Amino acid sequence: MKFAVLSGKGGTGKTLVSVNLAAVAKDSVYVDCDVEEPNGHLYFKPTEIETETVAIKIPIVDEDLCLGCRKCVDFCKFNALAAIVNKLLVFDDICHSCGGCIMLCPSNALTEKDKVIGEIKTGISEEVKVISGILNTGEASGIPIIKDLMKKTANEKRMTLIDCPPGSACIVMESIQDADYCILVAEPTVFGLHNLQLVLQLVKLFNKPYGVVINKCMESENLIQTFCIENKIKVLSKIPFESDLGAINSDGEIAAKSEKYNGLFSELLQAVVKEVEHETVTHS
CATH class of the missing domain: 3.30.70.20 (Alpha-Beta Plaits)
Structure with missing residues (x-):
């Protein structure tokens, strides 16, 4: 199974969800497609790192x-x-x-030469394979790196968590093409709702099954939950807005390894797997 984790903007909790789902799945693959600012490796701290460059062809004139x-x-x-x-x-x-x-x-008069635009780092963190794409500063597009990342996971039998770039641009489209299910992470604010609607259009365009994770939940009125109920969208989980979780996350630690939050992310993983299995049965 391949799960793509998206958000309409940065800072919503996309990497928090991706990293912790990969951690509770244990024998899994985490793929950081946020190639402009990859930070999933800060949580996993992988070892045995292998690095390979990614190059594109550019013209050279005689x-x-x-x-x-x-x-x-x-x-x-x-x-x-x-x-x-x-x-x-x-x-x-x-x-x-x-x-x-x-x-x-x-x-x-025109031929081609290689130009290195970034690199891919692959390492191991306990049972999780960690693959990160890194785009060199100033390059026009990270799509070639995303394509190489997807090739690396094409034949993976293990559960794969794809940490997509924020937004809904071409680079995000490239990240979700092979996904079996899309997890949309949103925060309960006016801006959060607007950006959820944008990324929702994207997954519908690609005809991908999806559900929503509401991050930073408080007891006050929840715009995202209301929107999901009105539009019959599955809410997979509500992650509380708590200082303990914020502290763990800001320290670069994996929250699912703590007793307090392991159940939260384990239940989220079970909910996502159940949704994929339901989709499989429905369309078989």
């Missing part, structure tokens, strides 16, 4: 072969190419590595 026709410049919608005084310039930092300019070049 000035002797270039005809100055500007076909490549006119094609590039990202303005990664410019012809100045009959000299073709390539701006690596904004190239999206689509390869179209190379295909269009009538004189084969």
Whole structure:
């Protein structure tokens, strides 16, 4: 089973949920797809770390072969190419590595070279395999790293928790494509409700089954719970807004390892597995 954990914005508790579900599942895989700011490893503190680079292909020009026709410049919608005084310039930092300019070049003046945009670190934390993607600062897109992360989990038989990037952009779409179920984490505020609605549109677009975890719950009126009831959305769990949990989390510790919170995350995992099994039976 693969579970993708999403939130409409950062700071909602997405990593809190992902890390603790992977911990209570024990023999599991945790995948940190928040490649701009990965921090799941701070909780797991993995050992036996293996690192591999992720590279994309970018164009390189042979000035002797270039005809100055500007076909490549006119094609590039990202303005990664410019012809100045009959000299073709390539701006690596904004190239999206689509390869179209190379295909269009009538004189084969453009070829490809590798550009490293980040890395993937794989390690072990007790029974949990921890895989983290890291995008180099200033790079245009982390999608190539996400794709490599997903390839690494394609044949995994163990339960896999995918800690998605925040928001609902293309990089999030790439993270949830292979997920069996989506867990949407939201906090009970006006902004939390707005961002939940955005990410809800995304999972519906991909036709993924989903449920909601409400984080930072207090006894006052809960906007998220009301919204879920009105729209017949499954509330998987309500995580209390408690100083003890906040302290554990801010110290980089796994809350599920404490007696007080182990039951909370174990019950959440059971609820998610039950939902997936129900979906499987319903659609079989």
